[in-house]
Amino acid sequence: MSMSKSADAPHRLETKLGIVIPGDDLGEINDKLAGHGVLEINGRFTAVKRGILSEKEKVVSVEPIHSKYTPRPSDLVIGYIEGCTNNIWFVDIGAPFNAILPMSLGPSKAEFGGARSVIDIGEAIICRVQEVEETHSSVVSMKGMGLRKINSGIVEQLPPHLIGRIIGKGGKSLSKLKSNSECRIVVADNGRIWVDGDISGISKVRYTISNLANENFGGEN
Amino acid sequence: MGGYGDVRMIDDNGMRMDGRGPGDLREIFIETGVVPVADGSCRMIWGTNEAIVSIYGPMEAHPRKIQRQDSAVLAVEYNMAPFSTTDRMRPGFNRRSKEISKVTKDALESVVLLELYPRSKIQVNIEIISAEAGTRCVGLTAASVALADAGIPMTDLVVSVASGKINDIVVCDLNKEEDNYGEADLPMGILPNTGELVFLQMDGDLSQEEFKQAWDYNMNAASKVHEIMKKALTGGDGE
Numbered sequence: 001m002s003m004s005k006s007a008d009a010p011h012r013l014e015t016k017l018g019i020v021i022p023g024d025d026l027g028e029i030n031d032k033l034a035g036h037g038v039l040e041i042n043g044r045f046t047a048v049k050r051g052i053l054s055e056k057e058k059v060v061s062v063e064p065i066h067s068k069y070t071p072r073p074s075d076l077v078i079g080y081i082e083g084c085t086n087n088i089w090f091v092d093i094g095a096p097f098n099a100i101l102p103m104s105l106g107p108s109k110a111e112f113g114g115a116r117s118v119i120d121i122g123e124a125i126i127c128r129v130q131e132v133e134e135t136h137s138s139v140v141s142m143k144g145m146g147l148r149k150i151n152s153g154i155v156e157q158l159p160p161h162l163i164g165r166i167i168g169k170g171g172k173s174l175s176k177l178k179s180n181s182e183c184r185i186v187v188a189d190n191g192r193i194w195v196d197g198d199i200s201g202i203s204k205v206r207y208t209i210s211n212l213a214n215e216n217f218g219g220e221n
Numbered sequence: 222m223g224g225y226g227d228v229r230m231i232d233d234n235g236m237r238m239d240g241r242g243p244g245d246l247r248e249i250f251i252e253t254g255v256v257p258v259a260d261g262s263c264r265m266i267w268g269t270n271e272a273i274v275s276i277y278g279p280m281e282a283h284p285r286k287i288q289r290q291d292s293a294v295l296a297v298e299y300n301m302a303p304f305s306t307t308d309r310m311r312p313g314f315n316r317r318s319k320e321i322s323k324v325t326k327d328a329l330e331s332v333v334l335l336e337l338y339p340r341s342k343i344q345v346n347i348e349i350i351s352a353e354a355g356t357r358c359v360g361l362t363a364a365s366v367a368l369a370d371a372g373i374p375m376t377d378l379v380v381s382v383a384s385g386k387i388n389d390i391v392v393c394d395l396n397k398e399e400d401n402y403g404e405a406d407l408p409m410g411i412l413p414n415t416g417e418l419v420f421l422q423m424d425g426d427l428s429q430e431e432f433k434q435a436w437d438y439n440m441n442a443a444s445k446v447h448e449i450m451k452k453a454l455t456g457g458d459g460e
Contacts, residue, residue, distance in 0.1 A: 019455040022332075022369050023377030023414040039334075041376065046414075048334060048374040050454050067372025068260055068279060096279040096341045135290075135339045 018054070020047040020062055035061025069094045069160040069190040071138045075129040078155055078192035079140065081122060084115040091125065094160070094190040097137050101127065105141040107149070124150040126186060126194065146186075153184070153196030156209050160191035165212045181205045228402045230387045237399070243392040244438050246382075246445060251363070251453035253370040261371020263453075265363035268396060271351040274363040276371040282342035293338035297326040299360050301349040321357045322347075328361055328381070328410040328420035334374040343373060354400035355383050358408050361420065366450050376412075378450055379419060380443040383408035384435035391431050393438035407435045413447035416440065 020026065026038060026045035034040050037049035038060050047053070051062040071077070071093060079091035079099060087103040103110050110118040119125060126147050127140040142148070158166070166187055167174045178185050181204040183197030195205045231237050241247070247268030256262035259275035282288040299321040303312045325347065333343070345368070347360040358381035365379040385395045386405040395403060405427045410420030427435060 021378065021451055021454045022375040023412070025414065037374065039374075039376065046376065048376060049372055050369045051372075064372040066254075066261065066370060096338065097281050136341070 018052050019050070019065070020053045021050045022048055026053065026060060031058060033059045035059040037062030037064060064161065066159065066161055068096065070136070071095045071099065071129045071132050071190070073129055073131055075189040076126070076186075077129060077140065077190040078124060078126055078150070078186070078188040078194055079190075080124050081119055083121060084119075086113045086115065089115060089119060091127065091140055093127075093129075093138070093140065094157075094192065095136065095138065097135075099127075099129070099138040099140045101125075101140050101142065105130065105139070105143055107142055119149055124155050124194075126150060126188070150194055153194055154202055154206070156193045156195060156206060158191045158193060158209060158213050160189065162213060163187055163189070163191055163193075166193065166209065177205060177208060228398075230399055230402065231390050231392070235390070237387075237392060237396075239396055241394075243390060244441065246394045246442050247396065249446060249449050251366055251449055253366060253453055259367075259371075261367045261369070261373070263363045263367035263370060265359055265366070267355065267359045267362075268394075269351055269353040270349070270356055270359045272356065272359045272363045273348045273350060274360070274367040275346045275348075276343065276364075276367045276373065277346075278343040278371075279338040279341035279373070280344075282340060287342070288340045291339055292335040293333075293341040293343055295326055295330055295333060295335060295343050295345065297322045297329065297345045297347065297364070299325060299347040299349070299357075301352055301356065305349050305352040321360065324420055324422070325357070325361050325364060328379055329364060329368065331419045332365070332375045332377050332379055332412065333368060334376065337374055343368075354395050354397045355408065357381070358383050361410055362446060362450070366453060369454055377414050377417075378412070378447065379410050380413050380446045380450065381408060381410045381420065382439045382442040382446060384438040384442075386425065386427060386431060386435075391427075391434040391438065393435075393442050405431070405435075407432070407439070409436075409439045409443075411440065411443040413443050 024047040039046050039048050045060055047062050049062050049064045051064040053062055077093045079093040081089050082092045083090040089101040091099045091101050093099045107118055127142050130139045130141040132138045181201035183195050183201040183205055186194040195202050235243055250266040252264045255264040256275040261276040263274045265272050279293055282294050287294055299318050303310045345364050349356045361381040384393045384407050385403050387399045387403040405425030407423050
């Protein structure tokens, strides 16, 4: 199996030779380390996910072609409030489990018992993943630059593995899209994109996003 | 296994009614990503069998009492559409579908790395659109492709194939007539990379030699089906 070194462009078909599927033998361990999507079975590396094989600094890993969003600390995410108690909000961030936003990490004007008056159920927020437990439950925070409640614009959803297409190499595609549409665009790691601007700009961005989403990876025989 | 032992289903040259040799498979077509709202999906056509499998999850397991603190729960639902058979089937679950759901779940549990997703649930829905014979094999094979499409970590894919006996001759991949009027059926779930077995059922009687022959047919067929699954998952062409 040939190894692709272009892990920064995982969605391009030119690295097709490097696509592996669960159960594929990835060779002997030697002095290498198993990264994401790779397992050591009987002294050999085995792929456990479908994706693009890459090797960086002696770490062999598989970049999944398609997978559900798994939160990692410091990820920027856009979430919807699903529920709240007196001092906690439950946030849907598109992961297997809802994240929690404690009042201490929420907007500073929030007071005990008044969670809903600050961010109500159904509203969207831009937040950052603070910590992720082993059981995949996570805590998000709104303390930081640009982390806020979304009051205008739209939130688009894209499969998380496709956000690389929007951003492009070194953020080129994104900055081009921003200047073309004259919109404010925030691409979150969980595949949600906040677009704010005038209607013509928003529809331009939506059109581009839906085009990118439909440029599917050919999974057909 | 209808017991019509005098129905002749294989000629003197070893050719079967549909023109296949004893070890030949029916045509197979696999497509992934067919259900846009699902996290992973697969459509598989095997002869005139057709199955659509959709995967949802990993997601929070509900109700909470089904959650396992150390691993995910795999929920498999096998269902045949009312129009999938020649006579209309009564919709909904029955004893047969419950049995197949269970054996499919057991087979998949041995490859899916459930311990990576504690307290979650992975939902596997297998819908048989058209049934000829061997739908449990189609369902299980398609489910493993759909799981791989959903990005669920697995140690291997599962290939399921069946061999059986017609007119005292062992043949691979039975069609409807052979299944109904044959003497035995041996579906197996095989891990193609290691040759391990995760599922085996036997309906009817086979002698030791016949069993060995059926086993060999299944193992050979598994590697052929695995190649097709590989092509479907890596975006290659051809069947």
